[in-house]
Amino acid sequence: MDRKLPFTSLVVIGTMLFALFFGAGNLIFPAQLGQEAGTNFWPAVIGFLITGVGLPFLGILAIGFSGSANLQDLASRIHPLYAILFTSALYLTIGPFFAAPRTGAVAFDIGIVPFLNGADPLIPRFIFTALFFGITIWLSLNPQKIADRVGKFLSPAIIVLLLVLLAVALFSPMGSFQAPSSNYLYGAFGKGFTEGYNTMDALASLVFGIIVITIVRSMGVQSKKGIVAATFKTGIVAAGFLGILYVGIAFLGASSVGSLGVLDSGGAVLTSVATHYFGQAGLVLLGVVILLACLTTSIGLMTACGEYFHTLVPSISYKVIVVTFTVFCFIVSNIGLTNIITYSIPVLLFLYPLAITLMLLTFLSPLFGHARIVYVAVTIVAMLISVVDGLAALADTLPGGQLGKLIEPITAFYGKVLPLYENGLGWLIPTLIVIVVFGVIARVTGMSSQESLRTDEQ
Secondary structure, three states: OOOOOOOOHHHHHHHHHHHHHOHHHHHOOOOOHHHHHHHHHHHHHHHHHHHHHHHHHHHHHHHHHHOOOOHHHHHHOHHHHHHHHHHHHHHHHHHOOOHHHHHHHHHHHHHHHHHHOOOOHHHHHHHHHHHHHHHHHHOOOOOHHHHHHHHHHHHHHHHHHHHHHHHHHHOOOOOOOOOOOOHHHOOOHHHHHHHHHHHOOOHHHHHHHHHHHHHHHHOOOOOOOHHHHHHHHHHHHHHHHHHHHHHHHHHHHHHHHHHHOOOHHHHHHHHOOOHHHHHHOOOOOOOOEHHHHHHHHHHHHHHHHHHHHHHHOOOOOHHHHHHHHHHHHHHHHHHHHHHHHHHHHHHHHHHHHHHHHHHHHHHHHHHHHHEEHHHHHHHHHHHHHHHHHHHHHHHHOOOOHHHHHHHHHHEEEEEEEHOHHHHHHOHHHHHHHHHHHHHHHHHHOOOOOOOOOOOOOO
C-alpha cells in the first residue's frame, strides 16, 4: 500500500523542482520580454507562460503518466534508435552544450560584472566559473541528497529574495508600459510562445520528472496512480512559483522602459532595476539570487546528465561523466552568454516540437491503442518542419548566407501552406491533423498487441 505523502514533503519536493527549473534563462528572458512587449504585455506573457510553465508541467506529468522508466524508454515508443539519439541530444542540450554553461555565464554577468567597474572581465570570469562549476561537481557527486540540499535550503532562499524585489517593483512601479518593439508589435502571443523555448524547461521537465519520481518512490509511493498524483501535486507547486515569478519579472521589465529605455539584455534590465530600488544593496541582493538560482539548476542538470549517460555507457562511471561534463561546461561558459544563447536557438527550434509532440502523444496514447504508427507518423511530420526551422535559425548565425539560400525555397513554401508558420508554430496544426488521421486508422484497423505498444496499462 502506498504511503500518503504529507503536505510538507510535497512542498519540499515542489520547491526543489522549482529551483531545478529556475536558473539562468528564467531570469533574463522574461525581463527582456517585458521590456519589448510593452502594452502587448499580456498576449506575450501568456504565450511565454504556456511554454515556460505549462509545457514543463505537462512534461513532468507525462513521465509519471507514461509509467516509463526514463525518457529513453518513453521515446522508444517511436523507435529504439530514435530514442537513444533524441534523448542524448536533449540531455546534451540542457547539459554541457548550452543550458548548464549558461548558468555560470549568467551568474557571472549579472552577479559579478556590475562590481568590476568596467575592468576586463576575462580573468575574473575564469576564476568565478572555476569556483562555480567546482561547487557543482562537489554537490552533484552525491545526488541522493539533492532533495535536502535544494528543496529545504536553496529553493526557499531564491523564492524569498526574488519576491522581495518583485513586491517593491509592484507597489512602486518605475513607470507605465510603453509601446511594443517591432518584435512584439504583431503576433505578440506567438513571439512570447517561442521565447519560452529559451528557458529550455520543457526539455528539462522530461529529465527532472525522473528525479521527482525517484524521490517519490523512495518515500514509499510505488503505484502508478500514487506516483501520478504526487507528481501532479509537486508540479503544481513548482508551476505556481514559476508562473508568479515570470509575470513579476516581466512586469518589472515592462514598467522600467520609461526610466531605463529598452536595454540590450534581460540581465542589464535586472541589474538596473535592482540598483534603482536598492542601490548597491540591490546589486548584492540580485547577485545572491542569481548565484543560488543558477547553482541549483547547474547541480540538477549535471546530476541528470551523469545518471543518464552512465546508464547508456555503464563502463564509464557516474563520477567520470559528471566531472568531464562539468569541466566542459566551465570551458563553454567562458565563450560568453551572447554566443551561448545565439547557438542554442537553432537546436531548440529543432528539439522543442519533437518534445512537445511526444508529450501530447503520451497523454493521447490510450485513445489510439498505443499504436506505434501514430508515434512514428507524428514525429516524422514534426521533424520535417522543425529541422527546417532549426536550419533557418542557424543560417542567420553563419556568415556568407549560403545555407539561407539553400533552404529559402522550403521556408517560403512552408510560409504559404502552413498556418502559424510565421509565428514559429508551423508544426502545430499538421501534427494535430496527423494525430487524428493516424489515430483513427489505428482504431479502425484494430491493430493487434504485436503491432501496438505495451505501455503503462498494468
